[in-house]
Amino acid sequence: AQSVSQHNHHVILSEAASLELGCNYSYGGTVNLFWYVQYPGQHLQLLLKYFSGDPLVKGIKGFEAEFIKSKFSFNLRKPSVQWSDTAEYFCAVSAGRRALTFGSGTRLQVQP
Amino acid sequence: KAGVTQTPRYLIKTRGQQVTLSCSPISGHRSVSWYQQTPGQGLQFLFEYFSETQRNKGNFPGRFSGRQFSNSRSEMNVSTLELGDSALYLCASSPGQGAAVTGELFFGEGSRLTVL
Numbered sequence: 001a002q003s004v005s006q007h008n009h010h011v012i013l014s015e016a017a018s019l020e021l022g023c024n025y026s027y028g029g030t031v032n033l034f035w036y037v038q039y040p041g042q043h044l045q046l047l048l049k050y051f052s053g054d055p056l057v058k059g060i061k062g063f064e065a066e067f068i069k070s071k072f073s074f075n076l077r078k079p080s081v082q083w084s085d086t087a088e089y090f091c092a093v094s095a096g097r098r099a100l101t102f103g104s105g106t107r108l109q110v111q112p
Numbered sequence: 113k114a115g116v117t118q119t120p121r122y123l124i125k126t127r128g129q130q131v132t133l134s135c136s137p138i139s140g141h142r143s144v145s146w147y148q149q150t151p152g153q154g155l156q157f158l159f160e161y162f163s164e165t166q167r168n169k170g171n172f173p174g175r176f177s178g179r180q181f182s183n184s185r186s187e188m189n190v191s192t193l194e195l196g197d198s199a200l201y202l203c204a205s206s207p208g209q210g211a212a213v214t215g216e217l218f219f220g221e222g223s224r225l226t227v228l
Contacts (some may be wrong), residue, residue, distance in 0.1 A: 005152075033224055043202075043222070046215075049215045051215060097167070097210070098167075098168060102147070102155035104152060105155075
């Protein structure tokens with residue numbers, strides 16, 4: 001069965017700091033990888049996704065993620081965070097035609 | 113284009129009761145998924161429907177059931193409610209063959225269930 005681990009449960013950063021959120025998955029075969037974001041008071045929305053090709057994926061609002069197959073990782077990065085990035089971030093994986101499996105989420109708090 | 117609509121938004125039930133939650137997907141979306149969201153647990157997958165057929169099912173007890181209608185609207189039912197069923201229940205729809213194929217889930221705002 002596929003599973004996802006997000007090791008950082010709560011991250012606090014100052015504006016302009018760099019961000020990296022960890023995501024590791026367990027599944028031996030081909031996977032599709034996703035990052036979703038939930039801003040306060042809003043519903044979950046897709047930030048970026050990886051299906052194949054270039055392992056460095058760029059998403060909305062300056063976010064990017066790198067798929068490292070050998071490490072079973074898909075970490076989310078942003079060079080300089082803003083207060084508006086305060087949200088909860090979820091990594092997700094799917095394999096074959098299985099439904100998406102989500103991690104437990106990382107709550108990011110950006111202080112002005 | 114209207115988003116995913118879930119009703120009711122909030123409800124309070126007591127242990128032993130049952131509850132039915134409804135989800136209307138985005139027009140044209142034939143795939144509907146349900147997730148349970150609780151603090152610290154993230155999103156736990158319940159089921160996925162495509163064209164009225166359950167395509168995937170998560171590891172929840174048989175008290176949790178669902179169905180999808182010919183107009184793609186979906187309902188989920190929880191019988192014999194337990195305190196631990198208190199959660200935000202999220203519905204998401206996907207275009208085409210579903211999120212695993214197309215890569216995107218469009219979420220509703222959820223139905224917050226409190227079991228007393």
